[in-house]
Amino acid sequence: MDLTITEKGQLKVAAPGSEAVVLHPIWLRERLPDAAVLDARTGQRLEESAETPTDLRVTAAELDGTISFSDGFATLLPSDWLTRAIVAEPASGNRVHWDGTLDPALFPAADLAAMKDDPAVLGRFLDGVETHGFGVVRGVPLDLDGGLEFAGLIGPIRRTNWGGVADVKAIPNAYDLTMTPRHLEPHSDNPYREPVPGYILLHCLTNDADGGDSTLVDGFHAAAILRRDDPEAFEALVTTDVTFRYHDETAFLENHGPLIECNAGGDVVQIRYSNRTEMIDRLPVEKLERYYEARAAFWKLIAPTSPLTLQFRLQPGELLMMDNYRLLHGRTGYTLAVGSRHMRQCYLDRDFVGSRRRLLAPA
Amino acid sequence: MDLTITEKGQLKVAAPGSEAVVLHPIWLRERLPDAAVLDARTGQRLEESAETPTDLRVTAAELDGTISFSDGFATLLPSDWLTRAIVAEPASGNRVHWDGTLDPALFPAADLAAMKDDPAVLGRFLDGVETHGFGVVRGVPLDLDGGLEFAGLIGPIRRTNWGGVADVKAIPNAYDLTMTPRHLEPHSDNPYREPVPGYILLHCLTNDADGGDSTLVDGFHAAAILRRDDPEAFEALVTTDVTFRYHDETAFLENHGPLIECNAGGDVVQIRYSNRTEMIDRLPVEKLERYYEARAAFWKLIAPTSPLTLQFRLQPGELLMMDNYRLLHGRTGYTLAVGSRHMRQCYLDRDFVGSRRRLLAPA
Structure with a gap:
């Protein structure tokens, strides 16, 4: 995966064989698995993220290294977490539509x-x-x-x-x-x-x-x-x-x-x-x-x-x-x-x- | 209240001091208090009203007399029921918004x-x-x-x-x-x-x-x-x-x-x-x-x-x-x-x- 930081301070992730995905700094800040942000046991968030400045920027990012933000926050950026993060979440699971001929x-x-x-x-x-x-x-x-x-x-x-x-x-x-x-x-x-x-x-x-x-x-x-x-x-x-x-x-x-x-x-x-x-x-x-x-x-x-x-x-x-x-x-x-x-x-x-x-x- | 039947077979009700209200024939057909249509005890409807022809028309209507429809259905049109029917139903009850100064x-x-x-x-x-x-x-x-x-x-x-x-x-x-x-x-x-x-x-x-x-x-x-x-x-x-x-x-x-x-x-x-x-x-x-x-x-x-x-x-x-x-x-x-x-x-x-x-x- 290739990481670049956009003009707006967003993180652009390019994985081989798929379109590049742009991640919002606040989304990253809220969702990265940092024990100070997300309770390790229940996943509950421990800070009021609506108070995060909306002009937050990613300032540096290294795969399996540190990702840093303009508010001073820094944490680990695990590659396996990032791989899952850039996969689109399916909206409706694996629903199968059927009609009166269903066996x-x-x-x-x-x-x-x-x-x-x-x-x-x-x-x-x-x-x-x-x-x-x-x-x-x-x-x-x-x-x-x-x-x-x-x-x-x-x-x-x-x-x-x-x-x-x-x-x-x-x-x-x-x-x-x-x-x-x-x-x-x-x-x-x-x-x-x-x-x-x-x-x-x-x-x-x-x-x-x-x-x-x-x-x-x-x-x-x-x-x-x-x-x-x-x-x-x-x-x-x-x-x-x-x-x-x-x-x-x-x-x-x-x-x-x-x-x-x-x-x-x-x-x-x-x-x-x-x-x-x-x-x-x-x-x-x-x-x-x-x-x-x-x-x-x-x-x-x-x-x-x-x-x-x-x-x-x-x-x-x-x-x-x-x-x-x-x-x-x-x-x-x-x-x-x-x-x-x-x-x-x-x-x-x-x-x-x-x-x-x-x-x-x-x- | 003055009743007229519109070109489309809808019932127009004019009450003194308020704007005339037009009632849809299917709405009337579904909601009039007729024991063959609405169960007197629970109000549950007894016929599948989606099967009512959508081109249903009111053919005749007399206050506290009979209202007749183009599908042959006829029932009583009570004036007290009609009076309630033409009042708009409030969307949100009587909610009172308040702030931190509420006594x-x-x-x-x-x-x-x-x-x-x-x-x-x-x-x-x-x-x-x-x-x-x-x-x-x-x-x-x-x-x-x-x-x-x-x-x-x-x-x-x-x-x-x-x-x-x-x-x-x-x-x-x-x-x-x-x-x-x-x-x-x-x-x-x-x-x-x-x-x-x-x-x-x-x-x-x-x-x-x-x-x-x-x-x-x-x-x-x-x-x-x-x-x-x-x-x-x-x-x-x-x-x-x-x-x-x-x-x-x-x-x-x-x-x-x-x-x-x-x-x-x-x-x-x-x-x-x-x-x-x-x-x-x-x-x-x-x-x-x-x-x-x-x-x-x-x-x-x-x-x-x-x-x-x-x-x-x-x-x-x-x-x-x-x-x-x-x-x-x-x-x-x-x-x-x-x-x-x-x-x-x-x-x-x-x-x-x-x-x-x-x-x-x-x-």
């Missing part, structure tokens, strides 16, 4: 017992959930709280006004359509919560009624298609804040967000779709016109008849883990003339899932 | 016993937390978990990798600067978590060391000033996604977001500021130049020396509730030559706080 043999899947025995198996499963947005756990006990044996490998479940683990089965006087045998259109869960639940664990106890297949849509794939084929519709959904609301005697939950949310870099980071609880404000009528057209265009991509819809049947003892920021899920209707359908579900925060996955990732 | 007599505050006795007192306190971003609970038991008596009035606390209620006091070999007697610069808590903790409950057990005052800054106020005085800096902070990271032996937490986050309507909805855990990616150097300049400008507004900083001293038996999406908090340094400083803290999700506040709001 069940390619579903990320693992046995609960194997994950308990070997954390590396759990790590690979969580990687699969990251790339595909879902995964199937097999060999989950058929107890009411059997799903907690898997959740416990990751972290505490999210508690909501409905408690921890909740039934998904047809009951009389259901407070939610989930608790009827009705088909469920593709949706993301509870966008009216703040925060929106991160991951859904759906644990199958019985499933031999007539109907009741699971349906999944890769919302990031649908959003990418909309962005390509109908950029105006995409833009309308990204820039319209929608209110979602749930209100009964004991809970009054409300949150806001676009159907397709992008981060500041323009990457899609969250899908919200919950027709049942979408209560858009009375926006100016021209904005609503664009919104409703765009929503209809997105709906075509995620509707049960869309080629993006994956349909399959959960078996007793299986648990479906779904990324609720990426997937739309639903089910076909069922009748209870014969058999029964009993699922249990709970939520995990993104926190614990991401932390476990990163800790188990091969170095 | 302690005006702090939202309430006694724990009074809130237990009378939900209306709790409701007014939560309203105060919504308008000011913080509030002080008095008369909290001096037990280690005394804060849970207040939290329990709202909902279950958030569990993190550090458990539920955690100590804030100086200890040897602290894993976090919080656990040292060092001063703490203004920051928001744990932007590396996903979701970021919504509300912080900081319960004071003892506080008679030399120093250790609490500091608060209204981040929404600081953001509004930056937006007015330095719009380029504001824009740079809103449009730069920052990585926050915490990594030790048992947790590897990471999340991303701008220092100032706006919703699709341009309202500021969240402040992230955590110098200790901010690990911005190696963005293009020109973008980093703008970012560091902007961060320094924002820092000037929230720094301990800024007139925006409110400083006061928590007393034993008091609990400070802080909106972690709005406030920056910190403390002055302290010495343990005499006395001690022992706080306990935990988090509440925004969910439960908002739900309780809305349920207790006067109708």
